[in-house]
Amino acid sequence: MKAVTIKTAVKSWPVEGAFTISRGSRTEAVVVEVHVCGGGITGKGECVPYPRYGESVEGVCLQIAQAAMELNGMPDRSLLQKLVPAGAARNGLDCALWDYEAKSCGRRVWDVAGLPVPEPVYTAYTLSLDSAEAMGNKARANAHRPVLKVKLGGEGDMERIRAVHANAPSARLIIDANEAWTVEQYIRLAPQLAEQGVALVEQPLPASDDAGLGSIERPVPVCADESCHDRATLAELAGRYDAINIKLDKTGGVTEALALCAEAKERGFIIMVGCMLGSSLSMAAAHLVAQQASFIDIDGPLLLAADQDCPLQYEGSLVHPPRPELWG
The missing domain is CATH 3.30.390.10 (Enolase-like, N-terminal domain)
Structure with missing residues (x-):
């Protein structure tokens, strides 16, 4: 070399x-x-x-x-x-x-990694935390997208979800509380969330307090984000979570992300591939891992006002594989 x-x-x-x-x-x-x-x-x-x-x-x-x-x-x-x-x-x-x-x-x-040629994938589009009215308006403007990811924060969350669902009734919803809930809030809200088109709840509890998820019914699947980093963190998630969110900034890159994905599937976890807020260069690598995911959230560039000179191609929520000038 x-x-x-x-x-x-x-x-x-x-x-x-x-x-x-x-x-x-x-x-x-x-x-x-x-x-x-x-x-x-x-x-x-x-x-x-x-x-x-x-x-x-x-x-x-x-x-x-x-x-x-x-x-x-x-x-x-x-x-x-x-x-x-x-x-x-x-x-x-x-x-x-x-x-x-x-x-x-x-x-x-993908040839180097021994993987199939990647296909375009549909990403969720994230609605930033705001008032119920503002989030409803943003949902209406993005009602054409197949999946919306809704950022929540505690008080007023059910009103926010109702506003989003009312304004984008056909969209599949992922909600992300970013560790802001309690077990009691999840138990109270989960049955209502299912009625509002919510398919996945991301990290409702603080990672340090998520043991309580193992002793309750989960009518809406729960996904580990802050609680899941690499393969070493998988063992503690069994029984608490139904899915894991693989982010390259948590796994430490594509190498561990692919290994984590394979092991998590063997253990029966649903796979989500997510991202931090970054440019198309970050999303290009995540796109490779996203080929194996049921839920995909690589919308970072759609939330930015500027991007790489050779960005990923987004057609609405459809994300195409990166051109070699960008990555890979």
């Missing part, structure tokens, strides 16, 4: 308006772009440091710089898995190494 150099660049992508969840609002998506360069070839990856997991832009850049020194010029994905824990830093570097390998051998990344 030829020796490579590894570089990082911090980029900020403006959000179209604002993006609000139960933890707060953002007007920009700050990402770390990773470049693996060698022999006139540059492989790229993008990661999104997430404060919820104790990550910062500075910390992630330092992790990548340390990993680059330990890799010592070798584009070795297997070694990377041992050097860096699951998280954003490993994700950016892992995805860049996949891209570099594909470009180096003149093949598409």
Whole structure:
């Protein structure tokens, strides 16, 4: 293998308006772009440091710089898995190494991975947390989309769901409370949610308090997000969750995401592939894993006011595989 150099660049992508969840609002998506360069070839990856997991832009850049020194010029994905824990830093570097390998051998990344040629997939479209009236209006404007993901936050959530369903009655709904509920709220709301077209509830309880999900009926399937990172976290999820949300910034890249997907399926979990708020470069890698998912949420670029020069092609909610100029 030829020796490579590894570089990082911090980029900020403006959000179209604002993006609000139960933890707060953002007007920009700050990402770390990773470049693996060698022999006139540059492989790229993008990661999104997430404060919820104790990550910062500075910390992630330092992790990548340390990993680059330990890799010592070798584009070795297997070694990377041992050097860096699951998280954003490993994700950016892992995805860049996949891209570099594909470009180096003149093949598409799915061929390198031994996977079928990917098909276009339908993504959910996220409705940011707001008043019931505002979310109903946003749902009406996006009623043509087959799946809507609804951000919730506690008080007034049922009114929000009713407003969304009334304005987009044909859409399948995923709701995401981002750890803002209690067991009692789920028990009270779940039967009503099923009547409003809700197909999945994402992370209703704090990850530290989700044991209570194992002792209750779940009339609407519950999906682990903050509670599921990599294969090491799967064992504790059995009996508590029906589905898992695989995000590359949690797994630490495509390598672990594919392994997590395979093991989770063996254990009987429904697969969702999600994303942090990032550009088409992040979504391109997630698109590869999304081929095996029942629920897909890779709408990040649809929520931004700007994107990569060679972005993913979105036709409404239909997302096409990335062109080689972007990734893979």
